[in-house]
Amino acid sequence: MNFLAHLHLADISGTSLAGNLAGDFAKGNITDHPFHLQQGIWLHRQIDRITDEHELTRDLRRQFPKALQRVAPVLMDLAFDHMLARYWEEYHQQTLAVFCAQAYQQLEQTTELPERLQRLLPMMKQDNWLCAYAGRAGLEAALQGVSRRISQPQLFQGAAVALKSSMLKSRSPFALYIHN
Numbered sequence: 001m002n003f004l005a006h007l008h009l010a011d012i013s014g015t016s017l018a019g020n021l022a023g024d025f026a027k028g029n030i031t032d033h034p035f036h037l038q039q040g041i042w043l044h045r046q047i048d049r050i051t052d053e054h055e056l057t058r059d060l061r062r063q064f065p066k067a068l069q070r071v072a073p074v075l076m077d078l079a080f081d082h083m084l085a086r087y088w089e090e091y092h093q094q095t096l097a098v099f100c101a102q103a104y105q106q107l108e109q110t111t112e113l114p115e116r117l118q119r120l121l122p123m124m125k126q127d128n129w130l131c132a133y134a135g136r137a138g139l140e141a142a143l144q145g146v147s148r149r150i151s152q153p154q155l156f157q158g159a160a161v162a163l164k165s166s167m168l169k170s171r172s173p174f175a176l177y178i179h180n
Contacts, residue, residue: 002077004084004130006044007103008092016040017103018110023048025114034112068162071155075163078133078142085134100130 003021010020019040022033030038051057052073064072088096104125107113113121124130129145132138140160147156 002081003124004081004133005077006047007130008084008099009047010040010043011092011099013043015043016110017106018113020044021107022114022117025117025120027114033114036110037112065158065162067157068155068159071159074146075143075159078139078146079163081133081142082136082139085131085138088134096131096134100128103130 003024006020006023007017010017016037016039019037020043021040022037023041023044026033026037026041030041033041057076060076061069061072064075068075084091085096088099092099094102104121107117107121108125127141129138129142132141143156143160143163147153147159150156
């Protein structure tokens with residue numbers, strides 16, 4: 001769910017933006033996907049594995065209420081994208097708007113994207129999800145969108161409040177923005 005972070009990491013690693021984003025949508029063996037996407041899917045999976053296993057990530061996840069433990073990783077991904085977008089100029093030489101426009105263009109030009117990503121891409125571009133992450137409204141819209149796309153949306157009940165609270169308690173960089 002941390003689309004912007006994976007696109008950013010793909011850009012700085014010189015790997016396929018589409019492949020890295022496809023990692024959230026590609027299931028099974030990477031050899032089942034076209035070669036031009038395989039490297040990005042592999043990198044996406046490695047980044048997710050390392051991040052999920054990191055001690056700081058585990059500590060942050062435990063700060064969420066018990067009722068939200070199953071969706072805490074998704075909430076953290078959204079929060080990470082929010083903070084990356086909010087402080088984009090500290091991490092990238094292009095403006096966020098230019099980067100997002102180029103990312104959408106590359107995604108649209110990529111053949112054989114996973115079907116779910118193909119269906120989502122027009123909405124993602126139309127509502128400019130990647131740039132929208134920078135504002136609180138964009139973060140909340142992303143949270144609502146994710147909850148609508150899963151089979152058990154009730155798992156996200158109270159997520160916005162808990163996300164704000166977790167960020168504040170974590171004393172993480174998230175607190176700088178969410179608190180204001």
